[in-house]
Amino acid sequence: MYPIQTLAIPSLLLEITDSPKKLSVRGTFPTHPDLKFLSVVGSRKYTSYGRQACEALIHGLRGYPVVIVSGLALGIDGIAHQAALDASLTTVAVPASGLSDSVLYPATHRMLARDILEQGGALVSEFAPDWRPRLESFPQRNRIMAGMSHAVLVVEAEYKSGTLITSKLAAEYNRDVLAIPGPIQSTTSQGPHMLIQKGAALVASSKDILEALGIQKEDVVAQQKIPLHLTNEETSVYTLLQEPIARDVLVHKLKLSVSEANILLASLELKGHIVERLGKVEWK
Numbered sequence: 647m648y649p650i651q652t653l654a655i656p657s658l659l660l661e662i663t664d665s666p667k668k669l670s671v672r673g674t675f676p677t678h679p680d681l682k683f684l685s686v687v688g689s690r691k692y693t694s695y696g697r698q699a700c701e702a703l704i705h706g707l708r709g710y711p712v713v714i715v716s717g718l719a720l721g722i723d724g725i726a727h728q729a730a731l732d733a734s735l736t737t738v739a740v741p742a743s744g745l746s747d748s749v750l751y752p753a754t755h756r757m758l759a760r761d762i763l764e765q766g767g768a769l770v771s772e773f774a775p776d777w778r779p780r781l782e783s784f785p786q787r788n789r790i791m792a793g794m795s796h797a798v799l800v801v802e803a804e805y806k807s808g809t810l811i812t813s814k815l816a817a818e819y820n821r822d823v824l825a826i827p828g829p830i831q832s833t834t835s836q837g838p839h840m841l842i843q844k845g846a847a848l849v850a851s852s853k854d855i856l857e858a859l860g861i862q863k864e865d866v867v868a869q870q871k872i873p874l875h876l877t878n879e880e881t882s883v884y885t886l887l888q889e890p891i892a893r894d895v896l897v898h899k900l901k902l903s904v905s906e907a908n909i910l911l912a913s914l915e916l917k918g919h920i921v922e923r924l925g926k927v928e929w930k
Contacts, residue, residue, distance in 0.1 A: 648672045648763045650745050650775050658683070662793040662819050666772040669790075672745050673768035676713050676736050682859040683738075685715040685791045685816070687809045688722025688801030689834050696802040696834060697725055699826050703799075704729035706852025710861055713738060715795050717787055718755050718769075722801045722809075727758055730767075734919070734930070737767045738794075742787040744777035745769050751779045765917045766876070770794075788812040797822035797858050799849060803837030810837050813846070822858050824849045879910055883920070883929075890926035 653671035686704070688696060700722055704714060714730035716723040718739040730737035739762055743751035750756050750769075759769055772790060773783065788811050792798055798816040800823070803809035813823050823846040828835030842848050847858055856862075876884060879902075886899055897907040911927065914920045921930050 653770060656794050658795070659790065659793045662789065664789060665793065666790060669770055669772055670745055670775065671768050671770050673763040674766055675738065675768040675770065678711070680711045681713050681736075682711060682797075682861060683713045683715050683795040684855065684859065685795040685798040685812065686722065686726035686801065687716065687788075687791070687798060687803075687812045688726075689803050689807065689809060690719060690721030691834070692721045692725065692802055693828075693832060693834055695828060695832070696722060696826075699828075700725050700801045701729045701732075703826070703849065703852050703855060704735070705733045707735060707855065708733040710856060712855075712859065712861070715740065715791055717741065717784075717791060718750075718752070718759060720752055720754070724755055724758060726801075727762060731761055731765050731918075734765075737762055737765075739767070739769050740787050740791050740794075741769065741771060742773075742779040742783040743771065744773045744775040745771050746775040749776055749778050784808055785811050789815050792816040792821060793819055795821060796860075797824055797855075799824040799826070799855065800838050800841055800846070801826050802828060802832075802834035804833050805836045805840065807837055810841075813837075813841055822847060824855065824858055826850075880914060880919070883910065883914060887920065887927065887929040890923070890928040892925060893922065893927050896927050 650670050650672055653669040653675055655669055659665055714726055714735055714737040716726045718741040727737050741751050743749050750759055792812050792815040798813055798821060800813050816823050825838035825841040825846040826849050900907045920927055
């Protein structure tokens with residue numbers, strides 16, 4: 647259903663000295679020029695504070711032209727992807743493995759990967775489709791995340807952490823490094839605090855992220871702006887659903903065949919974009 651295809655190297659990724667020679671993709675890689683890519687990284691052994699901070703900050707980006715990038719790993723990576731899906735933001739996962747279902751790593755996040763694809767996101771890898779992760783696969787993956795993003799947000803990390811490899815690469819690639827401060831008693835606050843001391847931007851709200859990405863709040867009316875990850879046909883549905891409409895009326899206004907319109911609406915329902923209540927279809 648989501649075949650593995652060759653992806654043209656994104657322009658940001660071409661800027662780095664060790665750019666990959668080839669990339670594979672499943673799903674739809676976002677290419678709209680107005681989009682800003684934010685890598686969100688953090689500890690696998692996250693705290694409840696880290697989870698809540700990550701979710702709140704990403705939810706605060708709802709409606710803005712931001713793509714959430716992460717590594718599909720356990721911990722903060724998975725939380726970031728799920729928060730993006732919940733906020734109707736496009737998210738791109740860069741696993742440390744190939745993209746075949748049989749090797750996609752970690753196995754416990756294969757359903758999350760499926761959700762990412764079904765909601766219009768993408769999985770990206772430079773490894774062969776059946777590549778199983780090795781120790782060196784993770785830093786290789788981290789450079790792609792840092793290279794394809796405009797900024798990297800560090801949620802939680804200890805001093806000796808793979809998360810800090812991504813932030814170090816981001817600084818070398820001239821990307822903005824952002825960090826969330828945490829409780830001073832927590833070892834997972836050590837990494838972000840060290841980064842802030844070295845000049846990383848302190849993030850205390852979603853507004854701080856938008857400013858770092860160069861997105862002015864007054865330039866974007868969050869709830870009125872058409873989501874940038876939609877296809878042309880999906881955009882036509884979004885435009886029509888400024889208020890709830892009966893399904894048969896919506897099908898008629900779409901100017902498609904009945905079967906084509908029902909397939910389109912079923913796809914949007916599966917992606918969680920629309921819902922039918924009391925006989926009328928509305929945008930969620």
